[in-house]
Amino acid sequence: MKRGIRIFRWKAIGPLLLLLFLAGVFWAIFGDRIIESTSAEASTDLLGTEVDISGMVLHETAARVDVARIQIADPFDSLRNIIETGDLVLDLDPAALLEKKLVIDQLRVSHLAFGTKRIRPARRARADGYAATLLGQVQQWATQFKVPLLSLTPVDTIRQLVLDPAQLSTIREAQAVLASADSLRDAFVRDFAGLGVRSTVDSARALADRLTGTSPAKLGLAGTRDAIQSIRRTISDIDQTRTRITQLERSAEAGVRVLEGGVAAVDQARQNDYAFARGLLKLPSFSAPDIGAALFGPVSIDRFQQAVYWAELARKHLPPGLLPQVRRGPERLRMAGTNIEYPKSRDFPSFLLRQGELDVSFNAFGGTHSLTAAVRGLTSQPAIYGHPATVAARGKIGGSHPMTLDAGALIDHVGGDMVDSVKATLTGVPLPAFSLPGLPFRVDPGAGVSGMDFTLRGDQVDARWTLRSSSAAWRRDSSAVESPVANLIWRVVSGLHELDVTAEMTGPLRAPRFTVHSNIGVAIADQVRAIIGDEVRKAEAKVRAEVDRLVADQVARVRTQVNTATSELTTRIPAAREELDSVKTLLEARLKSLTGIGGALGLPR
Amino acid sequence: MLAILKLLQSLIRTLHSDGSPGQIAAGVALGACLGLTPIINAHNMLIFALLILLNVSLGAGLLGWALFTPIGFLLDPLFDKLGRLLLLETPALTPFWTAWYNTPAIPYTNFNNTVVLGSVVGWMILALPIFFLSRRALIRYRTTVGARVVHSRFYQAVTASRVYNVYRWFRPE
Numbered sequence: 001m002k003r004g005i006r007i008f009r010w011k012a013i014g015p016l017l018l019l020l021f022l023a024g025v026f027w028a029i030f031g032d033r034i035i036e037s038t039s040a041e042a043s044t045d046l047l048g049t050e051v052d053i054s055g056m057v058l059h060e061t062a063a064r065v066d067v068a069r070i071q072i073a074d075p076f077d078s079l080r081n082i083i084e085t086g087d088l089v090l091d092l093d094p095a096a097l098l099e100k101k102l103v104i105d106q107l108r109v110s111h112l113a114f115g116t117k118r119i120r121p122a123r124r125a126r127a128d129g130y131a132a133t134l135l136g137q138v139q140q141w142a143t144q145f146k147v148p149l150l151s152l153t154p155v156d157t158i159r160q161l162v163l164d165p166a167q168l169s170t171i172r173e174a175q176a177v178l179a180s181a182d183s184l185r186d187a188f189v190r191d192f193a194g195l196g197v198r199s200t201v202d203s204a205r206a207l208a209d210r211l212t213g214t215s216p217a218k219l220g221l222a223g224t225r226d227a228i229q230s231i232r233r234t235i236s237d238i239d240q241t242r243t244r245i246t247q248l249e250r251s252a253e254a255g256v257r258v259l260e261g262g263v264a265a266v267d268q269a270r271q272n273d274y275a276f277a278r279g280l281l282k283l284p285s286f287s288a289p290d291i292g293a294a295l296f297g298p299v300s301i302d303r304f305q306q307a308v309y310w311a312e313l314a315r316k317h318l319p320p321g322l323l324p325q326v327r328r329g330p331e332r333l334r335m336a337g338t339n340i341e342y343p344k345s346r347d348f349p350s351f352l353l354r355q356g357e358l359d360v361s362f363n364a365f366g367g368t369h370s371l372t373a374a375v376r377g378l379t380s381q382p383a384i385y386g387h388p389a390t391v392a393a394r395g396k397i398g399g400s401h402p403m404t405l406d407a408g409a410l411i412d413h414v415g416g417d418m419v420d421s422v423k424a425t426l427t428g429v430p431l432p433a434f435s436l437p438g439l440p441f442r443v444d445p446g447a448g449v450s451g452m453d454f455t456l457r458g459d460q461v462d463a464r465w466t467l468r469s470s471s472a473a474w475r476r477d478s479s480a481v482e483s484p485v486a487n488l489i490w491r492v493v494s495g496l497h498e499l500d501v502t503a504e505m506t507g508p509l510r511a512p513r514f515t516v517h518s519n520i521g522v523a524i525a526d527q528v529r530a531i532i533g534d535e536v537r538k539a540e541a542k543v544r545a546e547v548d549r550l551v552a553d554q555v556a557r558v559r560t561q562v563n564t565a566t567s568e569l570t571t572r573i574p575a576a577r578e579e580l581d582s583v584k585t586l587l588e589a590r591l592k593s594l595t596g597i598g599g600a601l602g603l604p605r
Numbered sequence: 606m607l608a609i610l611k612l613l614q615s616l617i618r619t620l621h622s623d624g625s626p627g628q629i630a631a632g633v634a635l636g637a638c639l640g641l642t643p644i645i646n647a648h649n650m651l652i653f654a655l656l657i658l659l660n661v662s663l664g665a666g667l668l669g670w671a672l673f674t675p676i677g678f679l680l681d682p683l684f685d686k687l688g689r690l691l692l693l694e695t696p697a698l699t700p701f702w703t704a705w706y707n708t709p710a711i712p713y714t715n716f717n718n719t720v721v722l723g724s725v726v727g728w729m730i731l732a733l734p735i736f737f738l739s740r741r742a743l744i745r746y747r748t749t750v751g752a753r754v755v756h757s758r759f760y761q762a763v764t765a766s767r768v769y770n771v772y773r774w775f776r777p778e
Contacts, residue, residue: 012657019657100712324692324699329718334643335681337720340692342703 032056041331046317048131049075049082050122063094073122075135076306081118086111096348103348107356112371129328134312142305145297145514163277165550173269174554177262178561184255185565188572191248197576200241204234204583211590224594231591238584245577252569259562266558270551277543292501292521293514295436296467300503300516303465307454308509311420320413322383325350341380349381358393371395371405378411388412388419401447403428417458425451431469435477436520440486443520445499446471461509467501489527496523624662626747630740632662634732636669641677641684641731642724647714669735681720684727688719691726 036056043051055068067088074080087110096103125132165171207230216224319325322343329336341350356375361368373393379385391409396402407424426449433444448469455462474494501518624632638652656666677684692702705711715721754760 006660008658009660016654016657095709098709099707324702326693329720332643332645334678335685335720337681337685337688337718337723338693340702340717340719342699342706342717344703344707347707 032058043072044123045126045129045131045328047072047075048125048129048135048313049073063092063097065090065092071116071118073118075125075131075309076302078121078124079118081116082114084113084116085109093348096352099348101348101350101352103352103354104356105354107353107375109356109358109373110360112358112360112373130316131313134309134316138305138309138312141308142301144511145301163280163546163550167276168273168547168551169269169276170266170273170547170551171554173262173266174551174558177259177266177558178554180262181259181558181561181565184259185568188248188252188255188565188569191251192572192576195241195244195248195576197241197245197580200237201579201583204238204587207231207234208583208586208590211594216594219594228591228594231587231594235584235587235591238580238587242577242580245573245580249573252573256566256569259565263558263562266555270547270555273547273551274540274544277547278540281539281543289515289517289521291525292516292518295521295524296501296503296516296518297514299434300465300501301514303452304454304463304503304505304514307422307452307463308456308461311454311456314411314420315413315418318378318380318382318389318411318413320383320415320418322381325381343381343384345384347384349379349384351378351380352385353378368398369396371397382411382413383415386414388414401428401430419455419457421455421457423451423453425449431467439489439524440477441490441493442475442477443493443499444473444475445469446473448499456509459509461505461507461512463505465501465503467499469499470497472497472499489524492523492527493520496520624665626740626743628660629662629665629743630736631659632656632665633669633672633739634736635659635661636666636671637673637731637735638725638728639666639670640673640675641680641728643721646721648725665739669739677724680724680727684723685719686723687726688721688723691722692717692719 033056035058036053039056040051040053043053050071050073052071052073053067053069055066057066059065065088067090069084069086070088071081071084074082089106089108090104091106093103093105125135211227211231214227219227322345325341325343327339327341329339343349353375354377356373356378358371358373360372361370371393372395373391375391376389377385377387378389378391382388389411391407393405393407395405397405404427405424406427407422409422410419412419428447429450431445431448431450433442435442445467446469448467448471450468451464451466453464474490474496476490476494496519498519501516501520503514503516505512505514507513635652635656639649642649655661656663691698702717706717716725
């Protein structure tokens with residue numbers, strides 16, 4: 001008898017269970033390492049800088065993870081770690097894990113260090129990833145700030161000034177205004193002629209003359225009626241012409257405003273040309289903000305650039321709202337694809353650090369250190385969590401340079417305008433020595449106070465970076481060529497022991513205003529002004545004279561043309577209106593004399 | 606080498622005597638899922654368990670896996686588009702995916718990845734055609750060149766190997 005086909009292969013259950021057992025053994029041996037490398041890879045991708053994780057141990061039954069060490073490299077300096085932590089304990093929410101979400105109830109860290117050196121350079125972020133793109137954009141953004149170069153070139157280079165008129169924007173601007181004035185004037189003359197003011201006035205005056213000395217008795221009933229109708233028709237023509245004149249007057253006024261704007265633009269272009277010609281001579285500036293920017297611009301822009309990078313990264317990875325979030329899929333042999341996360345209110349976010357704490361006191365590097373820090377509400381979906389993320393850190397670092405740290409940060413992406421801010425002050429920090437660009441001097445600020453106050457609200461940035469020290473020491477580069485100017489500046493700055501720098505960035509993030517104030521800048525500016533101020537002023541006067549010589553004809557033509565056009569526009573219209581008014585008055589007098597009896601006779605009105 | 610030999614043995618034996626054409630075609634259709642979709646995913650554990658537990662040809666499953674793996678690589682851009690269409694470009698499905706993504710255990714299917722979802726849906730669409738085509742091809746093979754292959758020295762050599770015995774545990778009954 002034929003045996004029916006059985007659906008299940010019961011004898012395969014044994015091997016299947018064996019396979020499951022082997023999978024369990026594999027997980028027990030390699031699970032920690034798999035999760036460790038996956039976490040490191042995902043964090044590296046997320047932050048755009050190498051994240052090294054070592055010594056990760058999963059405690060599946062306790063929903064806890066221990067990590068021996070985490071290093072996060074500085075994306076702007078591959079040989080430095082921004083932060084290095086040790087002995088981390090993460091208590092996870094098991095219910096969230098069931099939904100493949102990472103919710104950390106409590107994070108405890110017992111070791112923390114900033115700015116540590118790396119043994120090997122950090123890997124670069126994946127070139128096609130968001131972080132690498134952002135890094136490139138931020139670096140490009142930083143190039144918009146034109147930091148002036150501090151130059152003490154001898155002033156006699158004025159002799160070499162050769163200006164090409166084609167380079168001067170005044171000439172281009174003047175030609176544009178001349179063309180505009182010509183076309184405006186032509187259009188006005190054409191439109192004015194089209195009004196027919198002369199013919200209207202002439203025919204009205206002829207009618208008035210014809211009716212002079214007549215009366216209803218002489219004209220008779222029909223003649224009087226015809227005369228009244230003619231007068232009314234002509235008055236109506238005059239009124240219509242007057243209305244058209246008013247319209248033409250409005251457009252002429254707008255044209256005059258355009259010309260006035262053109263004249264102002266020519267003046268502004270001339271100022272720009274002065275600056276351009278001055279730039280060709282590389283005249284030294286004695287503007288304190290310029291000198292401050294020349295000395296401390298690059299270093300402060302570097303700080304702001306880093307803050308903008310982290311703020312933009314936070315905005316990308318911690319977006320507001322509950323829309324599906326699109327992320328790149330995992331690296332694998334097959335195509336990575338795209339992962340889509342679907343946030344749901346009153347559920348777990350994909351990532352949440354409810355509370356992280358650090359409270360340590362330890363002896364190391366010849367000193368006693370104590371640090372407390374707290375992180376709250378850091379989440380990938382702030383709209384679900386409903387509260388802004390906050391970070392606070394405070395502590396003392398002992399050793400040969402005792403320092404105190406006071407820092408706080410806020411990431412508010414819950415709703416409305418996103419706000420990202422950080423405020424940090426480091427007191428007693430050994431500030432790095434640096435050379436003054438353009439001068440053979442080096443300053444060692446010693447220990448001082450460094451502060452950063454950065455807020456990005458919507459697309460408006462308001463940031464301040466400060467550096468203060470009262471123990472600055474100066475050193476002169478003995479190998480540099482002696483220069484009288486440098487000698488005189490050295491006499492002043494070498495006596496300065498106070499260092500006070502404030503760099504500010506405010507306005508729309510796309511193009512913020514950047515300024516630097518520093519007491520060194522003021523001191524150098526005063527010296528430059530005292531030493532070579534007269535020569536610079538003379539050179540500037542020559543520059544202005546040269547520019548004026550090249551643009552004078554064009555500017556004079558502009559003024560003449562604009563004045564002619566403006567006077568044409570402003571004199572013709574009142575004259576025409578006056579003529580129309582006078583002839584209208586004449587006609588109204590005739591009408592009155594005719595309708596005085598006509599009214600009684602029941603003449604048409 | 607051992608793996609290749611085993612695969613060869615299973616291929617030869619599968620085509621000739623182990624199981625009905627339906628069992629072999631079912632094995633190929635299930636194995637196609639392993640090849641068409643990214644392998645390290647929860648649904649493939651289920652497919653693998655089915656291949657072992659159901660009375661289908663495991664050899665045919667392995668054959669299907671081997672045959673469809675390169676096809677899977679080739680079709681990945683298409684699967685990505687299909688997944689994108691379902692996950693992102695069909696707003697009517699968003700509430701469903703939101704519920705899916707926030708249900709315990711379900712997110713481990715990785716069906717929120719465009720390639721995973723697209724390839725699984727692609728396999729579901731292709732599974733029946735694969736089943737019927739392979740069954741038809743097998744019947745035709747057995748009735749044409751199959752008998753000559755059985756008597757060839759190559760076939761005798763392959764089936765004589767002891768490794769073949771391991772495979773016999775899982776041959777269809």
